[in-house]
Amino acid sequence: FILTQPHSVSESPGKTVTISCTRSSGRIATNYVQWYQQRPGSSPAAVIYEDNRRPSGVPDRFSGSIDGSSNSASLTISGLRAEDEADYYCQSYDSSSHVVFGGGTKLTVL
C-alpha cells in the first residue's frame, strides 16, 4: 500500500493546521500510524507514535487521529509557531512488517 500526503500546507501563527495521510489499500486502523517532523538540515524526529501517543518532550499542541471512514490518519498542530515549520512524514507498516512512509508534507508558517 502507499500513504498519500498533501505536498504542502500553510497557515498563520497561532492557528491550527491538519495534515492528512491516506492509506491506499487495507484498513488504516489495522496498523499503527506514526508522524515524524524534519526541520531543515536536521534528522527526523517522532512527534506522534501509535496513532495518537506523544513522545516525551513533544508539546500537546501536536495530536494524532485515525478516521476509518476516509481511511486516513491526521496530524493536527494547534497554536502554530514559527518553529513548527518543517516537513512532516506519516509512517505505517504492512502485514510483513515492511515499513511505509508517506511522501511528506511541507508545512509553511506564514
Place this chain on the structure above:
Amino acid sequence: QLVESGGGLVQPGGSLRLSCAASGVTFRGFEMNWVRQAPGKGLEWLSYVTSSGTTKNYADSLKDRFTISRDNAKMSLHLQMNSLRVEDTAVYYCVAGGITHFDVWGQGTMVTVSS
C-alpha cells in the same frame, strides 16, 4: 546517541559498509533500522533487525543487495551495501526503535554513487 560513519563517494557497482555507533542508550534492548533520504526527496525505510539480531527484514526494492547486522557487544549497527547504483545516492540514517516508533535517529551519513 547514534553516530553513523562509512559514507562517501563510490562508483556504480561498488560496495560500501556503513556503521552506526551507539552511546548513552541500552543498545542491546533496541530494535534497529536503516532509513535513507535521497537529495530533496522523502524518507525510505531499508532494513530492520531485532534487538538480538536473529530476525532481519528488508525493503523489497533492495533486491538482496544490502545486508544489515549488529554487534551488541560493540554497540554497533552495520549496513553492507553491494552493487551500488546511482539511485542509491542518499543520506543514510541509523534509527533505534520498532516499527511503531522510530525513537532515536542518527545525524546521517551521505553516500554518493557516481562515476
